[in-house]
Amino acid sequence: MIEINEFDKIIAANWKLNCSLDFLKHYFNKINSNDIKPGVCGIISPPLVYIQNCSLHLKSSSLFLGAQDCSLYNKGAYTGENSASMLKDNNCQFCIVGHSERRQIFGETSKDVKKKAENLINQGINPIICVGETLAEKNAGSTKNILYEQLSNSLPEKSSSNSIIIAYEPIWAIGSGLVPSLEEINDIHSYIKSDINKFKNYKILYGGSVKSSNVKEILNLENVDGVLVGGASLDPIEFTKILNAC
Numbered sequence: 001m002i003e004i005n006e007f008d009k010i011i012a013a014n015w016k017l018n019c020s021l022d023f024l025k026h027y028f029n030k031i032n033s034n035d036i037k038p039g040v041c042g043i044i045s046p047p048l049v050y051i052q053n054c055s056l057h058l059k060s061s062s063l064f065l066g067a068q069d070c071s072l073y074n075k076g077a078y079t080g081e082n083s084a085s086m087l088k089d090n091n092c093q094f095c096i097v098g099h100s101e102r103r104q105i106f107g108e109t110s111k112d113v114k115k116k117a118e119n120l121i122n123q124g125i126n127p128i129i130c131v132g133e134t135l136a137e138k139n140a141g142s143t144k145n146i147l148y149e150q151l152s153n154s155l156p157e158k159s160s161s162n163s164i165i166i167a168y169e170p171i172w173a174i175g176s177g178l179v180p181s182l183e184e185i186n187d188i189h190s191y192i193k194s195d196i197n198k199f200k201n202y203k204i205l206y207g208g209s210v211k212s213s214n215v216k217e218i219l220n221l222e223n224v225d226g227v228l229v230g231g232a233s234l235d236p237i238e239f240t241k242i243l244n245a246c
């Protein structure tokens with residue numbers, strides 16, 4: 001398992017359901033991760049069928065390999081699933097769990113997220129656990145309550161700041177071009193770190209419409225330890241700029 005506390009900043013890409021052999025050829029021709037500063041952890045999370053292909057490309061790079069989800073189950077009659085041990089066999093070092101698209105589209109609960117994170121930790125893979133509020137919840141003033149509930153129920157008992165990364169992703173900011181103000185981002189991250197005392201030392205990423213033009217100011221915030229990037233990570237030049245923004 002990678003020791004998260006060794007890093008100052010974490011920059012994670014989530015490619016979602018976007019990839020092809022042509023895309024990979026182009027991407028790895030263009031991305032330049034040689035200039036990543038020491039202390040920065042860069043992660044690429046492709047769709048699972050391309051994980052071996054990416055793993056070969058990443059051999060000569062300083063980027064880590066991540067997955068976008070893993071099964072609740074470890075083995076057996078679960079058609080279409082991929083277990084944490086299968087991710088491990090395929091060189092995955094990180095895995096996103098509880099992304100809002102999994103929670104909203106596939107009905108994943110915080111209890112499921114917790115079990116998946118436990119499976120990952122048991123295999124020595126670092127979970128990146130996502131939490132975030134909807135626009136209606138934000139407008140109702142319940143963001144902090146929602147986050148408290150999601151965090152309390154999604155993190156395994158044996159989690160530690162060295163094994164787990166938290167990603168705060170306001171759902172209304174994902175893929176929308178909308179970004180909370182810098183004060184709002186810092187306030188939420190500070191709430192997670194200071195008010196929910198047990199997460200004091202955790203690395204907390206911000207996710208939601210991050211691009212090369214806004215990443216620096218977000219990364220400069222006191223309580224932000226990195227970013228989780230969707231759309232902008234699909235462009236290798238753009239993602240190179242984001243990786244080098246620290």
Ligand code: PEP
Nearest residue numbers: 174175207208209230231
């Ligand atoms: C995401 O889905 O995790 C995400 C942050 O997406 P985007 O950067 O496209 O808003």
